[in-house]
Amino acid sequence: MSAVLQNLVNQPYKHGFVTEIESDIAPKGLNEEIIRLISSKKNEPEWLLAFRLQAYEKWLSMSEPQWQNVNYPKIDYQSISYYSAPKPKKKLASMDEVDPELLRTFEKLGVPMHERAALAGVAVDVIFDSVSVATTYKEKLAEVGIIFCSISEAVQTHPELIKKYLGTVVPVGDNFYAALNSAVFTDGSFCFIPKGVKCPMDLSTYFRINTEESGQFERTLIIAEEGASVSYLEGCTAPKFDTNQLHAAVVELIALDNAEIKYSTVQNWYAGDEKGVGGIYNFVTKRGLAKGVNSRISWTQVETGAAITWKYPSCILRGENSVGEFYSVAVTNNYQQADTGTKMIHIGRNTRSTIISKSISAGYSNSSYRGLVRIAPTAENARNYSQCDSMLIGDQCGANTFPYIQVNNNSAKVEHEASTSKIGEDQLFYFFQRGIGAEEAVSMIINGFCKEVFQQLPMEFAVEATKLLSFKLEGSVG
Amino acid sequence: MSTATSNSYLDNLLQSWQRPPASSWLDQLRANAMDSVGTLRMPSTQDEEWRFTDISPLSRLPYPVAHAAPKVQLSDIKHCYLEEASCRLVFVDGQFVPELSNIADNASAIIGNLSSLLPTGDTIARYLGQLAEFQNDVFTALNTAFLRDSACIIIPKNKSVTTPIHLLFISKQTEVTSYPRCLLIAEAGSNATIIEDYITTEEAPYVTNSVVEMSLANTAHVNHIRVQRDNQQAFHIGNCTVSLAHASQYHSVSITLGAYISRYNLNVILSGEGAECAADGLVLISGRQLADTHTFIDHAKPHGKSRQLHKCIVDGMAHGVFNGKIMVRPHAQLTDSTQLSRNLLLTNKARIDTKPQLEIFADDVKCAHGATVGQLDKEEIFYLKSRGLSELTARNLLTYAFGGEVIDRIPISSLKRQLEEIVLARTQIS
Numbered sequence: 001m002s003a004v005l006q007n008l009v010n011q012p013y014k015h016g017f018v019t020e021i022e023s024d025i026a027p028k029g030l031n032e033e034i035i036r037l038i039s040s041k042k043n044e045p046e047w048l049l050a051f052r053l054q055a056y057e058k059w060l061s062m063s064e065p066q067w068q069n070v071n072y073p074k075i076d077y078q079s080i081s082y083y084s085a086p087k088p089k090k091k092l093a094s095m096d097e098v099d100p101e102l103l104r105t106f107e108k109l110g111v112p113m114h115e116r117a118a119l120a121g122v123a124v125d126v127i128f129d130s131v132s133v134a135t136t137y138k139e140k141l142a143e144v145g146i147i148f149c150s151i152s153e154a155v156q157t158h159p160e161l162i163k164k165y166l167g168t169v170v171p172v173g174d175n176f177y178a179a180l181n182s183a184v185f186t187d188g189s190f191c192f193i194p195k196g197v198k199c200p201m202d203l204s205t206y207f208r209i210n211t212e213e214s215g216q217f218e219r220t221l222i223i224a225e226e227g228a229s230v231s232y233l234e235g236c237t238a239p240k241f242d243t244n245q246l247h248a249a250v251v252e253l254i255a256l257d258n259a260e261i262k263y264s265t266v267q268n269w270y271a272g273d274e275k276g277v278g279g280i281y282n283f284v285t286k287r288g289l290a291k292g293v294n295s296r297i298s299w300t301q302v303e304t305g306a307a308i309t310w311k312y313p314s315c316i317l318r319g320e321n322s323v324g325e326f327y328s329v330a331v332t333n334n335y336q337q338a339d340t341g342t343k344m345i346h347i348g349r350n351t352r353s354t355i356i357s358k359s360i361s362a363g364y365s366n367s368s369y370r371g372l373v374r375i376a377p378t379a380e381n382a383r384n385y386s387q388c389d390s391m392l393i394g395d396q397c398g399a400n401t402f403p404y405i406q407v408n409n410n411s412a413k414v415e416h417e418a419s420t421s422k423i424g425e426d427q428l429f430y431f432f433q434r435g436i437g438a439e440e441a442v443s444m445i446i447n448g449f450c451k452e453v454f455q456q457l458p459m460e461f462a463v464e465a466t467k468l469l470s471f472k473l474e475g476s477v478g
Numbered sequence: 479m480s481t482a483t484s485n486s487y488l489d490n491l492l493q494s495w496q497r498p499p500a501s502s503w504l505d506q507l508r509a510n511a512m513d514s515v516g517t518l519r520m521p522s523t524q525d526e527e528w529r530f531t532d533i534s535p536l537s538r539l540p541y542p543v544a545h546a547a548p549k550v551q552l553s554d555i556k557h558c559y560l561e562e563a564s565c566r567l568v569f570v571d572g573q574f575v576p577e578l579s580n581i582a583d584n585a586s587a588i589i590g591n592l593s594s595l596l597p598t599g600d601t602i603a604r605y606l607g608q609l610a611e612f613q614n615d616v617f618t619a620l621n622t623a624f625l626r627d628s629a630c631i632i633i634p635k636n637k638s639v640t641t642p643i644h645l646l647f648i649s650k651q652t653e654v655t656s657y658p659r660c661l662l663i664a665e666a667g668s669n670a671t672i673i674e675d676y677i678t679t680e681e682a683p684y685v686t687n688s689v690v691e692m693s694l695a696n697t698a699h700v701n702h703i704r705v706q707r708d709n710q711q712a713f714h715i716g717n718c719t720v721s722l723a724h725a726s727q728y729h730s731v732s733i734t735l736g737a738y739i740s741r742y743n744l745n746v747i748l749s750g751e752g753a754e755c756a757a758d759g760l761v762l763i764s765g766r767q768l769a770d771t772h773t774f775i776d777h778a779k780p781h782g783k784s785r786q787l788h789k790c791i792v793d794g795m796a797h798g799v800f801n802g803k804i805m806v807r808p809h810a811q812l813t814d815s816t817q818l819s820r821n822l823l824l825t826n827k828a829r830i831d832t833k834p835q836l837e838i839f840a841d842d843v844k845c846a847h848g849a850t851v852g853q854l855d856k857e858e859i860f861y862l863k864s865r866g867l868s869e870l871t872a873r874n875l876l877t878y879a880f881g882g883e884v885i886d887r888i889p890i891s892s893l894k895r896q897l898e899e900i901v902l903a904r905t906q907i908s
Contacts, residue, residue, distance in 0.1 A: 395841050398838060418846065
């Protein structure tokens, strides 16, 4: 790599501050007592406690998976606090009653929570450590019958919906971290779009981990009934700590006949410092069930943060003609590790899926695409197209591709391509020749590389993602 | 698979093995391999490398090691002889049969069975068992532990063997395990073509566990053609390890037609700068066959080049597995690597699991891979029909052509003809 390409990644993490808010923290450790404590603090019905305890039972019998292409010291699950909520916690009537310190935090993060957010036109649910602190635009959404609130509120107000759908896409014993989440999840977003309703605005959840030595285990459940559609955005940040924090979330999406769910993530958890100390372990289970005919589930993710990212947003295409999509950009720098990809399980006839994955590795980082395309014997005429491109910046990083293709039906058509490249000297030379400097040139090349994915993001997010990427790689090229 | 069955399989084999007095390096090698067997277990579908290939039927068959080689009639195997190959080594159930072999006085190479070449020097001792590591692979360990006869080929410096060397491994006894073995040492600047051919005269189950080691010195050039035509009840486990030094070239074509369950591991290490490797494969299976091909192309040094085309045609209820890993190690800059896995499913009961993998740790490289799974293209069929061919003829022609692309890469015309006939007969639906 040329000298020009050597100096662009090390913009300090700008969301790394800690907010001085008094928190209500549960003692460290995990046992039945803690689960009962969480459940009682949240005033949960008996069946939900039973759900948690069943998951805990399962978790105890499971062992941590080892097959992934990431390295980290063993996590001590007894040294994590499983509940942390900002105090004082009384029922908030309007946005003005929110702790001003908290508001300032979100101001700093650039999350629109105030009325002026009307300009942004996004309804936001904000989750701070383990608890949802505010949800905007609730009334406006309620007018068309949409329920958008924190999951703990939904447990109180719409228990029948939660009971009907919770754990149906990701069963309690699905995997080690899903079981852990099912046992101890504290909050998250709930969204229900009734029959025939097109959600008038983008819905958004903002997650922040604030307390050191706490884990965040949120649970998101989105249901789109027949003919409904929704676009949902998720953003995440965390302060800088020298210790690693665990984030093990579960997201479940359910799309009934002709429904459409688009789920976008811009993940910018704290990634640790340039020596790889600290940072978030992002071990997430995300899965969508395209249950009805002609339903559609689309995942878009921009993964820039976290010390370790390990997640596979998946689509189970059960309905006839259902469509699954996965668009991903994963950027790793310094000592970050990412093992991410998707699973497309084709069950129904004429199901289609598209996978576009772009990964950029710099520094000493390592990123892997791991994907599964499975065509069940019942999936007549299923179609899949996958494309995975990796870009390497520097000779100390790595990029891997592990696509699993399993076809059990001969009418299916499955295609996969992957390539690896770098920013070429000749490409840079072309830019220089036109009077464009190294930094700008690299940023343009990278944005071009990721274009197909950024196009899928809602506009505000696309702008944020583009900015994030150029910050992220500042200093790694030059 | 239960641990008990798999262990009893190994225990059975262990009992039949007698520890040699460890007087020679060869006995020592066997003893070390057997010690490794003791620490290993049979793989199961729980192991990532064996996820799609359940070999538990093999574990349930405590087939003893084939000892004495029974008589094989020349007329039974004559049809497999290749007219171009003036030099032929024949092994029956793993045992060398000099009567059927033809080691023409080949001035340009040293060719023969292990025992006859041992006194010629220490070259073989330096190479045998070095590339095929038995510490982590139970099948390689077993082969090495039961090592007796082995095809050994040494091509001296700057020599070219102009005619192909035909290694014919015949399975004659049923319900036995044979351990074919081959070692090729291609010294600097040498050139050779090797055909590794597995055939049988019987129609009952047996187990073949073969190990091939090839070491290519600077600028050596080797063509390696592997043909596996066991019967449809046989089990076949094959391991081949190839090491490529500076600017050497290795071209291999592997054709898999037989066996109830077969597994072929091809490991190529590009350990010198500017080495080149081509590893093509064709798998043609039907009925309830399972054919698993694992290839690992390891770019350890800069300027390496590899290309790979692997094709599977899966008929009936058969199951094809392909796992192709390409590794580019740190500093193996300017590597150029392509890999394509193409799969054709002929029935809706056929199954394919394919996994082309890239692991890249250098930035200035060109690597691409692709995979496709599907049936015959409707438009291609339509095109041929519009030219007056029947639907059936069009399908047969396209299926044949799909496989023909790989067979075309075999540089020996008589072998090509034999294989074309087999493929034509197999892909002909009437």
